[in-house]
Amino acid sequence: MKTIFEKSVAGREGCWPCEGMSEEAYIPSELLRDSDSGLPSASELDVVRHFTKLSQRNYGVDGNFYPLGSCTMKYNPKFTEIAAAMPGFTQLHPVLPQLQGAGGLCQGALEVMYETERMLAEITGMDAYTMHPMAGAHGELTGVMLMAAYHRDHGNKKTKIIIPDSAHGTNPASATIAGYEIVSIESVDGIIDTAALAEVLDDDVAGMMMTCPNTLGLFEKNLPEIVKMLRKVDALLYYDGANLNAIMGKMRVGDVGFDIVHWNLHKTLATPHGGGGPGSGPVGVSEKLIPYLPISRVAKLEDGQFYLDYDHPKSIGYVAPFYGNFGVFLKAYAYMLRLGGKGLTRASENAVLSANYMRKRLENHFEIPYNRICMHEFVASAALQIPKGVHALDIAKALLDKGYHAPTIYFPLIVPEAIMIEPTETENKETLDTFIDDLIAISEMANTNPEALHAAPVTLPVSRLDETKAARAMELTSDL
Amino acid sequence: MIPKDLLYAKSHEWCMVEGEIATVGITQFAQEQLGDLTFIELPEVGDTFEAGSEMGSVESVKAASEIYAPVTGEVVEVNTELEDAPENVNEEPYGSGWMLKFKIKGAPEGLLNAEGYTAVIDSESH
Numbered sequence: 001m002k003t004i005f006e007k008s009v010a011g012r013e014g015c016w017p018c019e020g021m022s023e024e025a026y027i028p029s030e031l032l033r034d035s036d037s038g039l040p041s042a043s044e045l046d047v048v049r050h051f052t053k054l055s056q057r058n059y060g061v062d063g064n065f066y067p068l069g070s071c072t073m074k075y076n077p078k079f080t081e082i083a084a085a086m087p088g089f090t091q092l093h094p095v096l097p098q099l100q101g102a103g104g105l106c107q108g109a110l111e112v113m114y115e116t117e118r119m120l121a122e123i124t125g126m127d128a129y130t131m132h133p134m135a136g137a138h139g140e141l142t143g144v145m146l147m148a149a150y151h152r153d154h155g156n157k158k159t160k161i162i163i164p165d166s167a168h169g170t171n172p173a174s175a176t177i178a179g180y181e182i183v184s185i186e187s188v189d190g191i192i193d194t195a196a197l198a199e200v201l202d203d204d205v206a207g208m209m210m211t212c213p214n215t216l217g218l219f220e221k222n223l224p225e226i227v228k229m230l231r232k233v234d235a236l237l238y239y240d241g242a243n244l245n246a247i248m249g250k251m252r253v254g255d256v257g258f259d260i261v262h263w264n265l266h267k268t269l270a271t272p273h274g275g276g277g278p279g280s281g282p283v284g285v286s287e288k289l290i291p292y293l294p295i296s297r298v299a300k301l302e303d304g305q306f307y308l309d310y311d312h313p314k315s316i317g318y319v320a321p322f323y324g325n326f327g328v329f330l331k332a333y334a335y336m337l338r339l340g341g342k343g344l345t346r347a348s349e350n351a352v353l354s355a356n357y358m359r360k361r362l363e364n365h366f367e368i369p370y371n372r373i374c375m376h377e378f379v380a381s382a383a384l385q386i387p388k389g390v391h392a393l394d395i396a397k398a399l400l401d402k403g404y405h406a407p408t409i410y411f412p413l414i415v416p417e418a419i420m421i422e423p424t425e426t427e428n429k430e431t432l433d434t435f436i437d438d439l440i441a442i443s444e445m446a447n448t449n450p451e452a453l454h455a456a457p458v459t460l461p462v463s464r465l466d467e468t469k470a471a472r473a474m475e476l477t478s479d480l
Numbered sequence: 481m482i483p484k485d486l487l488y489a490k491s492h493e494w495c496m497v498e499g500e501i502a503t504v505g506i507t508q509f510a511q512e513q514l515g516d517l518t519f520i521e522l523p524e525v526g527d528t529f530e531a532g533s534e535m536g537s538v539e540s541v542k543a544a545s546e547i548y549a550p551v552t553g554e555v556v557e558v559n560t561e562l563e564d565a566p567e568n569v570n571e572e573p574y575g576s577g578w579m580l581k582f583k584i585k586g587a588p589e590g591l592l593n594a595e596g597y598t599a600v601i602d603s604e605s606h
Binding site for chain 1: 516518519539543545566567
């Protein structure tokens with residue numbers, strides 16, 4: 001398909017609504033540029049067809065199954081879009097709650113933020129939340145900054161953060177940006193090894209970042225002991241909420257002893273993401289960390305009025321413009337209200353059921369390195385297909401030919417040739433079965449016709465991309 | 481496949497010691513596991529490292545991975561050609577893919593010979 005620039009023909013343009021209209025009618029002539037903008041010239045129909053065709057090539061969960069492990073690409077019910085599109089919210093100016101006397105004009109929006117915080121706190125067992133972080137990794141950074149603020153305030157000299165090798169990939173980056181040294185510990189049998197933790201745990205440790213279930217989709221059964229060990233050196237425990245989809249209504253991380261948690265609202269509470277919309281990474285804390293939360297914070301007066309409270313002298317300050325991605329809060333809020341506690345619990349139960357169903361049906365066809373009851377996702381490996389020269393990458397590409405988005409591959413790093421599958425709770429059994437059958441057919445093809453898998457994909461607009469060349473000879477700009 | 485005249489770290493770096501100079505790179509097994517390298521970040525001449533500490537990183541189409549100093553000492557030469565030709569590490573990990581030369585402080589410790597390293601690879605691939 002040609003780019004819109006290649007389709008450009010000099011002099012071709014759309015039509016103005018009235019005879020004789022032009023740019024000058026809208027823009028003062030002294031502000032018009034002297035040189036050509038370099039933008040393409042095309043007719044209205046050319047433009048409409050070009051972008052319609054591009055949109056048809058887009059792949060999304062509304063079109064087909066998207067089992068991208070670790071990303072929770074579940075279906076987002078459309079009623080949440082209705083909530084986010086209500087003019088009472090979309091037409092609101094974000095500076096309104098900060099203007100003297102204008103608080104009465106935005107009570108609904110403030111109440112949504114207040115109530116969303118309260119519901120997230122209820123589900124996770126935390127004492128307070130900030131809604132400000134714009135996405136998961138931003139939540140992580142905010143969380144680690146809260147950790148640092150706590151230790152500074154207590155006169156603790158802490159320089160290190162422990163991160164198990166089964167943690168989420170962004171954790172080391174977030175902790176490094178916050179200024180900490182990373183200490184990695186190796187998992188044993190897919191989960192955190194308390195002996196390995198004991199070896200590196202000392203007074204310099206500010207905290208530990210982990211996720212549960214971890215990136216192998218396994219539950220960390222040594223959690224109570226881990227919490228005890230960290231408490232002894234006044235180290236805080238951070239919960240990466242990327243995998244909260246597996247435990248809603250089953251485990252409240254605050255009750256278990258976590259001090260800080262972030263959500264990925266765009267994963268767990270069904271709002272679009274992955275190029276489909278902005279994220280949101282609210283951070284929840286236990287009581288001892290409340291003074292350090294970012295400002296502003298939504299507070300409620302005795303008469304029921306909501307307002308923005310800036311009076312928190314120990315706060316880490318601002319982490320985002322205004323209040324975070326408000327449109328995403330609305331969707332998450334509507335989703336939580338619609339599902340209720342029972343509905344959210346069922347969502348987690350079904351997510352775990354789907355993953356275990358797929359794991360069981362695939363276990364005779366693919367190696368599954370930690371083959372036991374998993375949570376909402378599991379990690380298979382292409383190890384059985386390697387002797388035929390077929391790698392995880394070939395299997396992923398063959399799935400594209402079958403019309404799927406490929407699962408996550410080569411992550412987590414602790415499983416060679418990893419294929420990480422997360423079916424989510426929103427897929428029906430027929431979809432799961434068809435996908436499993438297609439994967440089994442691909443594994444059989446690895447035996448009978450491995451060459452065909454090396455050639456995949458053959459049905460897409462582009463064939464196998466040269467990823468090495470793309471990374472080595474990067475060209476990220478175009479000369480206009 | 482695994483050169484007999486080199487020493488190896490469990491973290492898959494190799495090291496050739498000649499007098500007080502050690503030439504360092506990553507092994508054939510390491511480059512195979514990583515796949516096509518796209519970016520290599522190395523320290524600068526004059527930087528000093530303790531054996532086992534992180535000295536740089538490599539990125540491939542599959543993953544990013546740290547590389548560790550196999551010896552204690554000071555960097556005296558860096559293979560700057562790798563900036564534009566990371567594929568040298570894939571093609572000749574023990575030749576043109578060498579990464580650094582160290583002036584060693586003290587005798588190298590805790591490194592494996594070819595036989596010992598073969599055992600490490602065997603345990604990791606099964």
